Amino acid sequence: MKKHIITLALAIAGLAVMAQEKMYIHKADHFTLGALVTSTDSIYFSNDQSTILFSIGDTLDSYAVSEIDSITFGANSTIISIFYEGNYVRVINPLAYEGVSVSTDGANVTVTSTSQIQDIGYRLSGSTHGGSFKIYSQQPFELMLNGVQITNTNGPAINIQSGNTVTVDIMNGTTNALTDGGSYSNPAKAPDGKSEDQKGAFFSETTLIFTGTGNLTINGLGSAKHGLCSDSNIEINGCSINIASAAKDGIHAKTGFEMINGSLNITATGDAIDGDAGNVTITGGNITTLNDADDVKGITCDGTMSISGGVLMLTVNGDQSKAMKSESDITISGGSITIITTGDAVLEASGSGFDPSYCTAIKCDANINISGGSIDIISTGIAGKGISSDADITIANGTITITCSGNGARYTNTEGAYDAYVSTCITSDGNTLINGGNITTSSSGSGGKSISVDGTLNIENSNSPPVINLTTTGNRIYISGSGENAEYAEAKTVKSDGDIVIESGNITLNSADDGLKSETSITISTSIINITNSVEGIEAPFININSGEITIKSSDDCINTTFGLGGEQNDGSIMTFNGGFVAVNTTGGDGLDANGNIVINGGTIVVHGPPNAPEVGMDYNGSCNMNGGFLAVSGPNSNMLQAPSNSSTQNCLKAVTYSGLSASTLFHIQDASGVNILTFQPLRTYYSVIFSSSELLTGSTYSIYTGGSCNGTINNGLYTGGTYSGGTFRKSFTINNRITSVNF
Template identity: 25%
Template sequence: MKKAHLFMLLISPIMLLTACQSSQTNSTTTSKASTSSSSTKIETDTSGLLGSYSESDLDDSYDESSATSIALSDNVKISGEGASTDGKVVTITKGGTYIIEGELSNGQLIVNVDKTEKVHLVLNNTTIKNDNGPAILVEQTDKAIITLAKDSKNTVSDGNDYNLSEGETEPDAAIFSKDDLTINGEGSLNVEANYSNGIRSKDDLTLISGNYTINAKNNALKGKDSVSIKDGTYHLTTKEGDGIQANNSTEEDKGFIVIDNGDFTIDSGRDGIQAETALSIQQATFTIKTGGGYNTKQFDTNESYKGLKASKITLLSGSYTLDTLDDAIHSNDSLTIKNGDYTLDTGDDGIHADNSLTIDNGNITINHSYEGIESSVIKLNGGNLLITASDDGINAGGSSEDDGTGQFGADSFGKGGTPPGQADDSKSLEITGGTITVNASGDGLDSNGSITMSGGTVLVYGPTDGGNGALDYDGTFNLTGGTLITTGTSDMAMNVSDDSTQASVGIYFNTTQSANTLYSLTNNEGKSLVTFKSKKEFQHLLISSPDLTNSETYTLLTGGTTAEKDENGLYQSGTKTNGQILSTIKFDGTNILNVDQDGNTVQGGIGMSGGMGGPR
């Protein structure tokens, strides 16, 4: 997939063309009484928006006195110029504004004007049903603008067979446009797309406002060059396609989707939102289910059922509730999360990027996943992350070819793990801030290269079975700041690297320690530096804190009670317990210490900075 460069330059304003020119008509044309202007103008301040919206896109006003009126029925009546009828087919041949009302059964509205002209269609309680093709077909125009009149209820639908000539695949949508298409207004639009797509533009598709309910066999909203959404309410249901799609793969500045606001409920047979190049979102609210949800058992592994999918993804803000059979958020290149609230349930990866993934802020909860967060390069700078994974919690690299993979197989960059003792310099995990809690059945933090941590709080509930560890890195783990607590098995346990400047202690226990029990590390004065309640049983414990020094003796207490409230098992520093002494730990001037339960210094196995295969 080519790299995308999403241009955010605003299109120069284009005034809406409303003058209707003369046209011949096969039906009776009557004169129309003059009426006052109607509708209101949408807010035109485009500062801070991701999308480029022209003045004509934002203008949902129209002048009834100069517009052509089309009254749909078994006997269509046209008042004004620029339109004609042939039975139940209404054709618009001149640029201008057309107010359309009434119901047309097994008919069609066609727009075919000069390429330099714009057409403004006002749907005012309009119903168009066509059993053999699109309800609205835009053959040619500079731009078609559909306004949903205030408080109006409009419906378009097609049949399940278009009777196209052999070799033809288009048109293929209930509303189909060969040129730019914009929809605005304060009404509602219901689309029943039985043949294929709901609303499709072969150029740019722009949605400004309105309330949409679309049931489509294939894609609900599709723009070849782009889809730009400023606001609105969307209920999108698809059987075999995506909720929203932009699919131009031949021009790197096209094939993008931008969403500035709106409320989206998407239940899709394939991807929720899929952009060929770039996907950028802010402010909007999403509830997305793909492929029947994360727990679906029968599906086609050759298909894609991702929640958000693009080459490049930028999420500035918004609320996301994603229940996806495949990855919840998937980038084929780079992914940046600036802020927002995320609740993810997925049958594969929670958040995945092939090349780089950056999280600056936000509240991210991954309730179900195969791997929680995965990319070649991961940077975690802030936010509150709560990750549950049946395999690795956070993985910088790819899973081993010998290991089990998610239900959709290994991702494109994951050609297998790094051979023992060989680090992959292209893989890295960097933690500078945030609060990160990982509950993983595989490795908690895994990097085929290096790990660095300079700030934040990381709490890892690692595996309870052998073969994986709370930490797993092939290069180095350089720790210079923050609080790190990990629990897991002892056979694959690792500490941080010896050149870390912050003190860290790894403790190997004689017996398995119980879950849901208080553990507190106190200094000589009895002050608690770290208090936590593990969600899982463990045989190895790692603790590092800025308050830990390499020249003091500490006591690890177990059991007891506290009146304080925990955050995912971690209590505030200084929390007191009345537990029993489990271990006494004496630092001897070295920053990195590994001891057994009795406080005796031990040496780990492979890579000793931590150890694999238990203490020696």
């Protein structure tokens, strides 16, 4: 009778709380279980009143009366709250009778959810130094870290064994920490008999999406384990995550990684961020990484890597490590990227010698495309690389600054021959296209280069020409041979095995060796090129200058066409001028040196020849046909002096003085009416001037003056406009032949 009275009383009480959706059973073991009021059939005691029974839906649960603290009624909720309190936990589970089961072993929590309810949340709070959180669920859910610190000395702090997307909310204003153990216990068995994965301090089988504005620190201590790991995707869209350590990767996402917002700070023994077989996409947020170990990566993936925003600060200190590495294309269209590398290249045994493996800031096995953003790279290790592609590089926009200071060295290559491995700021095994942007590089190590291309190099874009400033200052590296046959690795600013085509750009080169070097051809149009220092300014078998403004200072030949065969024979190389303004200044070589032929069809060419013989202002082994344009060449006292060939179609003058004229002494030619034909101011003492212009007319008489002054506009020693006065008359001459020689 008493049992029925209690049941009736409870039923009456239930009527008073029907406005409340849920009944909460508060148990003495720190569990609170929720049940829908509408699903609760009855509550009654056993005959001896020691047990209370709950008939809820199809479930009949019984508890000792001593296990129940109280029963309350309240609003419905889909959030399971778990409070870690040292060695035990308190659990509020509103869905206990709707498919969500929570069990504990000390502070180790296991959730099994078969519920079909959408948007279930699990909120973790408190602290434990010997606990964990593990969940099995096939529905999407939200994991809320609400000021929780979990240390699991035997495995992952959090282990998500689920098959659907999990949103991890690092709750506003909270600080959270997850730490795993140095060694893991044997994993549990999945229903198929296979061992469950437990690959890191925070591990998930499914996609993780991080949100919120709180802070999360992950201490990855597990041997050969990651800090944060998913066997699917990882997306960061808020919060601040600090991965203070990881024995392997800081973040490992098996099918891809995406950064949208928030901040990451990662220190890892392995890779900092590994997108594994998937893609890496970064559109915003802040990423800071530090890798000290050898042969690791800052950010890497097998798929494509795309960066369109965000701030990245990547540091790699290990030998042959890479700050950014992809096996597919890398695309950079925005953001700010700063990379510091200090690691050295490593010689790996291969074939009959070795194959260098480099420490590289940005390394791609496929194509690199840069169309925006800011990239700042500092490389200090031996033979360090800035941007390197096994295929093509395209730079359309953005600001790129690269400094490489590591020395190169000689080694034995895979064919058993001596070779050199050197630092290079930008290098591609395929082609390189630069059609925009602002590029500044500096390579100071021995043999170091600014741009090196195995294929063709194209620089173009008439609407927004690229601005390029390249510097090399390193010494050359001896490789093999002796005398004229000695081979060196030299610190060139631009080197290409294929064609170099420059159709637009503002380019400044300061080179410890060649400024522009191609094994095939160089073509220049509509560009401003200033080679402020070089050994040889421009060198290739075929050089074509169509337009633009080019100034060169060199210690050897300023412009040299050659197949590299040596000797005085015509090797078939050709130097062609069709237009533009070219001014060259050599302190120890030839101004124009063609081992083959020179063809001048147009343009203005000013040559400040060397101070001493046997070098001259212009030297060719074949012919020099002056068919148009304007040519002024000063030179030393040399019996190697050459004027253009008699096969030219435009008249030329070869003027030689018996005594040298001091530097800056004007050389002036005017016609019989006193009209200025040439006013030229060589940079150093000169004994000869080679001159050709369409204004040298057959049958006309001209006068030579030296000294004096001119108030016209001077450009690299050549005056235009103004009035010449005060000079000393030296000699008159009449043009009767294609080449007129005058001594004075």
